[in-house]
Amino acid sequence: MIRCVKCDNDTRTSGLVTPGGEVLLAGTLGTDPQPIIAQVCSACGYIELYAPQPLSRPEAAAHSAAIEVTDMGESLVPA
Numbered sequence: 315m316i317r318c319v320k321c322d323n324d325t326r327t328s329g330l331v332t333p334g335g336e337v338l339l340a341g342t343l344g345t346d347p348q349p350i351i352a353q354v355c356s357a358c359g360y361i362e363l364y365a366p367q368p369l370s371r372p373e374a375a376a377h378s379a380a381i382e383v384t385d386m387g388e389s390l391v392p393a
Contacts, residue, residue: 316353323357330363339365 316325330337330350338347348366355361 318355318358318360319362320360321355321358323355325353325355325362328352328354 341347351364353362
């Protein structure tokens with residue numbers, strides 16, 4: 315469990331949601347936007363926001379790698 319940096323109490327993991335949907339971190343070329351994670355202190359209310367790690371979705375990374383190889387014209391990669 316992640317501890318609060320302000321008061322050293324427990325935090326809870328939460329997502330950020332607006333009336334329009336989840337708050338997303340814009341993706342770069344080859345990656346999709348991903349939701350931002352919030353750690354909320356249950357005692358003082360302090361919030362820290364965390365961006366997703368690039369390897370949090372290995373299937374997306376494998377898919378983008380396959381696209382790069384396919385785009386280079388490799389004949390061993392099935393289309």
